[in-house]
Amino acid sequence: MLFPQLNSTRTLTDLNGMWQFQADEPAIDLNQPLPHPEWVAVPGSFNAQLLGPQYTDKVGYFWYETHFQLPSEQLQRRNVLRFGAVTHAAEVYLNGHLVMKHKGGFTPFEAQIDQFLQEGSNDLKVKVSNILDNTTLPSADYHGDGKETYRFDFYNYSGIQRSVVIYSTTTSYIDSITIPYQTDLVHTSVKPVVKVNGDFNHAELTVFDQDMNVIDQQNGLDAQLNIDQTHLWQPGHSYLYHLQVKLFDDNNELLDIYTKEFGVRTIKIENNQFLINKKPFYFKGFGKHMDFFASGRGMNLPLMNWDNHILQSIGANSFRTSHYPNDEITMQQADRNGQVVIDETAAVGLFIGFNANVEVLKNDQTTWNTLDTTAAHQLAIKELIERDADHPSVVMWSIANEPAGGQPGAREYFAPLVKLTKQLDWQKRPVTFTNMMRDDYQDDDIADLFDVVCLNRYYGWYTSHGDLKAAEKELRDNIMHWHEKLPDKPFIFTEFGADTVPGLHSLERSPYSEEYQVDLYKTYFKVFDEFSYIIGEQLWAYADFHTQDNMIRVDGNLKGVFTRDRRPKAIVSLLKQRWLKK
Structure with missing residues (x-):
């Protein structure tokens, strides 16, 4: 589409x-x-x-x-x-x-x-x-x-x-375009896959550079186009080519035309490192909700643009679309801004009874004998990849957030989904999921199916609350245990943080204060830097966000490093110091 x-x-x-x-x-x-x-x-x-x-x-x-x-x-x-x-x-x-x-x-x-x-x-x-x-x-x-x-x-x-739109074409039209390519980082061959409906005489395919200068032009839907001296799409330094497809009738009259941006880059996991264009990449950024006053989760272009500038200003190079696909213009702008994206499906909540305050498992009940989400999950993966396959910013698919990966039936559920994701993506990007604390290394039965393991950990908050010395030990031990379990996997911390009331200060640096948030992140960063197989840190969360009302949520989830209206908390200064030089 x-x-x-x-x-x-x-x-x-x-x-x-x-x-x-x-x-x-x-x-x-x-x-x-x-x-x-x-x-x-x-x-x-x-x-x-x-x-x-x-x-x-x-x-x-x-x-x-x-x-x-x-x-x-x-x-x-x-x-x-x-x-x-x-x-x-x-x-x-x-x-x-x-x-x-x-x-x-x-x-x-x-x-x-x-x-x-x-x-x-x-x-x-x-x-x-x-x-x-x-x-x-x-x-x-x-x-x-x-x-x-x-x-x-x-x-x-x-x-x-x-957005809701009506678009019109002639009865002969370009239905879809995918842009597979092969590159050695200097020479690139592009072999577009173009689906056309209706009668036409011939097709013309053209690759333009970023300034719309012609690079190569060929006739025929099966044409191969070549780029010499390839300008690579790089994190923080975007370069986008344009593929233009034209259809003509028997009189050489133009029937349809469509132009699509694409970038050239490679992804590989090697020696527990995440390589983009053969260079190690370290994820610095956030899990990031689409959430704001009045617009809710609706598309909000000024807010999106503002957020992009904020991310760049503090040295963030990536974000996860937690916990659902973001809108299409957000993805286009990530391409243009050189932002790296972990693209996530809406597969959240796949853990029955994870919160005993709201839901308790019955006898013999498990997540996987209760849920019937396979069809929805397959469709979500298919539609996401169909939409986002050609975005150079998308370097990894996250097909679930905090599922019950240790309960009976989890492996049987996820193994076919990982395979499906690989089959649908011409780039064969890495596939990941985020693991929650309740489903730790002792119990997990699915992490080995994935290329990268993403960990959501809240030591110093949901466990060892207020005790950062204990949290530091728990975090370090947990990392080492995971590495022992999966020595050939790199790890990203995709959630870690503490609820922080904006403007609350404490000489004792107590929980909920801005001082405690700073101290907690310093503790985590110190530990991360000890392990080469930790390849990224995405804090939870970018900004405070609205939640359902409950006893632990006062005015929403306050783990943001920015308030909901994007006022910085004290932690932002530390992030700038760390990320702008890392």
């Missing part, structure tokens, strides 16, 4: 803006206006914009509605309705007709709509579900009464989260 593009053969109609919205009710008629609507902004999370428990606390079904018109000449073309993401499931109706359904809240979906379009005003309705259960990603325990028990620690922002 191609990202929508406006050019000489493709039109683009933006349907973003203010839509009407309401909770589901029996009286809703597909052929009538919504009976009791409110106004909400699209894209955006409805439960970040509207007040009242009927929106902020409700789990169930909701309706969106808008109207649009298309120029008469556009109705003669092929028209496609595309959603960047709807959380977590959608049914789309145009002029009373069901157009498409989609499950999975963080990847795009689309359908051709010509048979449903009409002259004049068109009525578009979307039925949205924010229900999560034992079959979905993320996973939750749905009680069927408008309530559910979440197995993850972030707010269930919902709605039409990313």
Whole structure:
């Protein structure tokens, strides 16, 4: 699926803006206006914009509605309705007709709509579900009464989260482009895979450099294009080529054109090091939620751009899309800014009973005899790789966050998913997951399936709370035990930190103070630097974020090194000192 593009053969109609919205009710008629609507902004999370428990606390079904018109000449073309993401499931109706359904809240979906379009005003309705259960990603325990028990620690922002557009093409069009290449870091051969629907006479493929100078041009969809003296995509120093595909008819008239950016770089794991372009790379950065006031998890381009500048200013070179795929423009900008990305599916909450305060295992119950998420997980991996395979910023796939990797059935669940991920990705990128403290080296049964092991550890916070001497020993011992278990694997710490109340200071440097957060990170950094097979540190978290209300969350999760509105805590000065010189 191609990202929508406006050019000489493709039109683009933006349907973003203010839509009407309401909770589901029996009286809703597909052929009538919504009976009791409110106004909400699209894209955006409805439960970040509207007040009242009927929106902020409700789990169930909701309706969106808008109207649009298309120029008469556009109705003669092929028209496609595309959603960047709807959380977590959608049914789309145009002029009373069901157009498409989609499950999975963080990847795009689309359908051709010509048979449903009409002259004049068109009525578009979307039925949205924010229900999560034992079959979905993320996973939750749905009680069927408008309530559910979440197995993850972030707010269930919902709605039409990313852009809605209609794009049009001729009836002969480029359907998809993938850009496999081979390189020795000097000479690069590019063998694009282009899928075309409809009749055409011939195709022309061109590679341009970053300044749109022609590098090579060939005819035919099976053409190979060559780049000599390759400019490599490097962390912190992006260089992007452009592949342009043109289709022509029998009269040499242009039918369709599409241009796609790509970067050239290599990835290899060797001697417990992560090599990008044959050079060791050390991950410095964060786990990073899409979360902000009013927009919720909705696409927020000014915030995204602001965050990118903040990351660069403190020396961060990477982030993990915790715990779901980020929007497509975020990924494009990571390519352009030279940021390195661990691209994560929404497979979070795959651990029944990990929090005994909210969910307790019954007799003989395990995660893997309770959940039925395999189909959703396979689809999530497929859609993520289909969307992001050509992003040079993506150096690794994370297919799960903190699953129950030590419970019976875990290996049987994950082994086929790792294999699927490798099969779908032409680059054969490394595959990882994040391991949680409750599932440590003694119990884990899946880490050896993965290329890199990511560890989430909270010594000094959830264990040895306030005792950093004990935390230091626990951390060091844990690293050595993991290395003994998997001596040929590199490790990244993808979560570690402490809740920190902004502005709280303590002479005793006590927990929740900014001083304690600094001391905790100093302790971890000291230990990391002792081990060559630790190849990265991604703090939890980049910024404070909203969570469900519970007894350990006061105004959300406060482990951010920035507040939710991006005010720096004291730890940021230490990070700049460490990262800008490391």
